[in-house]
Structures are given as C-alpha cells and as structure tokens.
Amino acid sequence: MNEDRVSLTIADGIAHVRLNRPDKMNALDPAMFDAIIAAGAQLREASGVRAVVLSGAGRSFCAGLDTASFAAAPDPAQPPLAKRTHGNANRYQEVAMTWAKCPVPVIAAIHGVCFGGGLQIASGADIRVCTPDARLAIMEMKWGLVPDMGGFALWRGLVRPDVLRELVYTNREMTGEEALSAGLVTQLATDPLACAMQLAQVIAARNPAAIRQAKRLFAAMPDEDTDALLQLESEAQAQVIRQPNQIEAVMAGLERRQPIFTD
Template sequence: MPEMNFHDRVTVTIADHVAHVLLDRADKMNALDDAMFEAIIAAGHHLHNAKGVRCVVLSGAGRSFCAGLDLASMGNTERWGDDSLTGRTHGNANRPQQAAMVWRKLPMPVIAAVHGVCFGGGLQVASGADIRFIAPDARLAVMEVKWGLVPDMAGYALWRGNVRDDVLRDLTYTHREFSGDDAVRYGFATHVSAEPLAAAMDLAREIAGKSPTAVRGAKMLSNRTPDMDVDEILIAESKAQHELMYSRNQMEAVRSGMEKRAGEFVDP
C-alpha cells in the first residue's frame, strides 16, 4: 500500500497487516504544533476503520520520538482561551488529549517505539500505546510544571495503574529527567531495547499473526475493566467470549494451532 501523509507531519505505511505511524517532523524533534496535533489525530482516525490493520507501531523520525509541545505555538493566546481546553471536541477528550487517547481508542493494539527525547506531551502520546519499547539512553520527563502547566494530554488517565502514585508526583513536581531504563522501572515503558523500532515491529508482526477478533476483544477488555467492579468484569469477559466462541477465527485458531501452521484469519 502506498505511503499516506497527514498534514506534512505524520506518515503511515501499511504492510503485512501492520501500520507504521511515523511522526515526521525530524527538524523539530517531532514537537507538537497545530499541524502535528491535527496530523496525529487524523492518522489515528484513519486507522480506526482501516481494513486489514491488526497492529500499529508508533515511532518518531530523526533523533527523537517527540520533544513535547512546540513552545512557539504557545504564543497564540487566543487559541488557548475560553473553552478550547475544557470543551470536548473528540468524545470524552479535547484536541490535545485526543492526540494521546486516539491510540488507546483504536480497536487494534498499538506499540510505541521511543528513542531520543520524549518530553511532556510526547510522553503522553507514547503512553496512549498499549505497549512501549524504549531505548535505554532515551531522555524522558513529565515536563509541564517547568512551564507553569500541568500534564493535560490524558497522562493522568493513561499512567493510572502503571506508574506508582508517589513516583509520578515526584517526577511531575520536579520535571526531573529520567532514562529508558528508569522508564521501565517506573512503569512508563514496557521493555528496554537498543533497537526499539525493530523490536516493536517484530512484536507487531507476531500479534498480526493471531486471530484479530480475539486480540481486539482482549484490548476492549483491557480498556474497559479498570473502571469496572468485579461483577461487571465477570459479565464483560463472558460476553466477549460468547462473541468469539465457535466463530470462524476461533475455530481457525484451534485448527492452525493443532496443525502447527500460520493461521488464515479474516479481518473484522
């Protein structure tokens, strides 16, 4: 499939059921300006209903994943007034929040590959992924307090359950930098890899070889169950299983597993 470009900021290529989303503003370390926000959201929305996409890899071009907010964009005071932040423009989110939440809202898994600088809003965009591979020498920071702000791109929702509360408070109040090794220890990342993009692509291809309906059902449960009580979780599991049981893909998963071959699955 040919490469798709969104607002000259983000490119998407799809091959073998894996979509590679590349933040493509390398000269500015993929900093978040208006066009980048629009491009990230547009790319995510495009992939939401893309036929045949079973996994997404999110990475940054050049020396870094994303340096966070482009400070030059803060000069437009009118854009930040009134309800530009408190208004809900994308379901439960405003525009900056959707740039991170769009990845969590996708029906298929998203894997982020993080290298170089990953500050502020960039850290929150990466946190929207299901899984994060990170270079050991990456530089990360919850940067917003440095500029007199608070994290507001869905970070608190996405870090909940992953990052220990007192650690998050420490890093937020001080905006202290930490490494990729620290990020895994703190809960911001999943795996350390000297080649995070290669590792992310390998895992994406592995996931893409599984039943896409089962993987999507598992992501749906992972997204929903943290806010449920036990009774709600139990019925949600049962309903999801009921949809999968004896379906074409479920039976193919059994047959291919028993025959020790790659599964031949149909996409939702």
Template structure:
C-alpha cells in the same frame, strides 16, 4: 493528512511516524491535526491488526513547540473541539488507547511532556537505552493535560507519578521502566516494536481486539462488570470462523489464515 505524520499499512501492520525531525517532532498545530487524522483513519481500518508508533530523527517527541502554540491564538477555544470524551489536545494521546487494535510505541531520544503522554496512549512502549523522559509541564507552569493522568493510572505508582509531575525532572530509560512509563528496553526499539506488531497481527484479530476491550474494562470496572465482559467476549469468540481456524492451524502445525 499533512506531512507532519507519515502513515503506511502493510500486511495488517500500520506504521505511524512523527515527521518533524528538525524540531525533534515537537507538537505544533499541524502535528495535532495530523495525529488526529491518523487516529481517525486507523479507527476505521478493519484490516489493520497492530500499529507501530515512532518518531523520525533524533527523538520520539520533545513535547509542545511553545512558540508555535502561542502563535496559534486562543488555546482554550481549540481545546473545546471534542473527540468523544477527549478534547483536541487529549485526543492525540487518548486516541491510541481508544483504538480497537494494539499500538506499540518505539521510543528513543527525548520523550518529553506531550510526547510522553502520546507514548503513554500505546498498549506497549519499547524504549532504546538512550531514551530521555520527563513529565515536563510544571517547567512551563502548567499541568499535564493531554490524557496523561488517566493513561498513567495503573502504570505508574501514585507517589512516583506525583514526584515526576511536581519536579518535571528528566529521567533515563532504565528508571522509566522501573517506574512503569516504559514496558521494556531494546537496543533497536523500532525492530522490536515491528517484531511485536507482527506477532500480534498473526493472531486471531477478533480475539486481539476483544482482549484490548477487556483490558480497558479491567482498568477501572468492578469485578462483576469485568466477569460479565469476559463472558460476553468469550461467547462471541467461541465457534467463530477465526477461532475454529486458530484451533485447526494449531492442530495441523500450520500458519493460520484469519479473516478481518
């Protein structure tokens, strides 16, 4: 992995930090490479129970570095690179959504364009009061194409989303929370994200991953499919070693010790 993204893992929690502070973590080809590599690595890390996603410096991510992307050449050819159902550009946002463990994004400063779409791939977004957001693509005469539309479905009401897309206007953290782009606000977003990740990591990891799978099914499946998925996940959990440990630890009022 190149130095555009830093990844550390400690006691079941992974921290992924965009590391191009001098450019407000703007997305250039090397950043795309590093984000995809980080997602691929985490996808295979069974010992990782939660992920904290953040940006170094004065902001989370200011969106595309237009000059460096223009210099990269044929963007259409780059987009043909596939990562499952997503292309290369979509994967840096959709990949967080598709990871088996929960992802918490800690947001501050600019969260624009592609940066907002990357943040939207997280399960939860905690924003500092100074966070500034924009669905910025129309400013450049293009549309959001980094998985924003499927990720915002169910988060942002359709008419609000259309207004934000059509105008490319900037809005603050409080409005972002009201619209659905942000889960909640915190004076120290990174501490709050780490605290939440730790709380998740201390739960039965198999149940947490099952809950994330169910949430994904519930987003667009019909009721019969959701009910069937609930039943299948619960059957797999009931009586398992981790489920028995959760019960025993609660009864004994002790900290559970789970297996990954």
C-alpha cells in the same frame, strides 16, 4: 492527513504511524496535532489493520510542545479546553487518547527525547519499547502547567502514585532504564522500532477478533468492578468462540502451520 507532520503506511496487517517533523525533533505544533488525530481516526475505521506501531522520525520520538506554538497567542477559533470536542476528550487530549481508543494494539517505539506531550502520546499505546539511554520527562511543570493531554488517565495503573507525583511535581528527567523501573515503559531495546515491528508481527498473527476483544477488556479494567468485568469477559468470549477465526487458530495449532485469519 498532513504527511509533512505524520506518515502512515499499512503492510501485512501492520500500520506504521511515524511522527514526521525530524528537524524539530517531532515537536508538537497545531498541524501535528491535527495530523495525529487524523491518523488515529483513519486507523479506527481501517479494515485489515491488526496492530499499529508508533514511532518518531529522526533523532527523537517527540520533544513535546513546540516552544514557538507555546509562545503564540491562543487561537480564538479553538474551543475552550473544558469543551469535549472528540468524544470524552478535547483536541489536545485526543492526540494521546486516540491510541487508547484504537481497537487494535498500539506499540510505541521511543528513542532520543520523549518529553511532555510526547510522553503522553506514547502513554496512549498499549506497549512502549524504549532505548536504555532515551530521555523522558513529564515536562509540563517546568512551564507552570499541569499534564493535560490525557496523562493522568493513561498513567493510572502504570506508575505507583507517589512516584508519579514526584515525576509530575519536579519534571525530573529519566533515562529509559529509569522509566522502565517507574512503569512508564514496557521494555528496553537498542532498536526499539525493530523490536516494536517484531511484536506487531506476533500480534498480527493472532486471531484479530480475539485481540480486539482483549483490548476492549483492558480498557474496561480500571473502571469496572469485578462483577461487571466477569460479565464483560463472558460476553467477549461469546463473540469469538467457535467462530471461523477461532476454529482456524485451533486447526493451525494442531496442524503446526501459520493460521490464515479473515478480518
């Protein structure tokens, strides 16, 4: 992983992934794409990680695509966009979809600007904490493009369809407060990174097996019918009930102490 683009630290069960190109407001260039994908892949295999916080260094979360990269000629070594190179996604979609695929909850801390691909990356998180005065936009139409980094899959169920269409068609800029009303962010905080870390600590203190199963169920919700979801619920519960971590959760509650879980 290119640490000039993305830093990754893990402590007390919480992974902190930070976009690390502050001089460019964490704008996305090819090296950033590769580094984000590498971080996501590493976390999917890491043991002991119970929550992930995703943030941006410097003045902003992510300004979207680096305009210099946008102006450059296409790299002939890259596969065509329609080719699936990362499971169900291409390289650019995987930058956002990797967070939805992460087996543990991901919390994005948004400040400054969060435009275009940056907003799609944040949308891959389970929870988005944002400053009230942050600037957000689905920016692609400004450049004559459609959002193509997983946005349409990730915004499904978050944003009312007519509101989403207006935001896509016009690339209108929003504040964090407006984005909260639209459904693009979860909550507001003057210090979103501190708030995200506090949420991650709460999640990390829960039964990690139950948290992972819950995320699998959330991933299935948009596509499965009622009968299938009921079946998946039962199967998920069967995986965690009466297991050591679930018993520890009950005992810790009865004894009024912090639980000690194993991963």
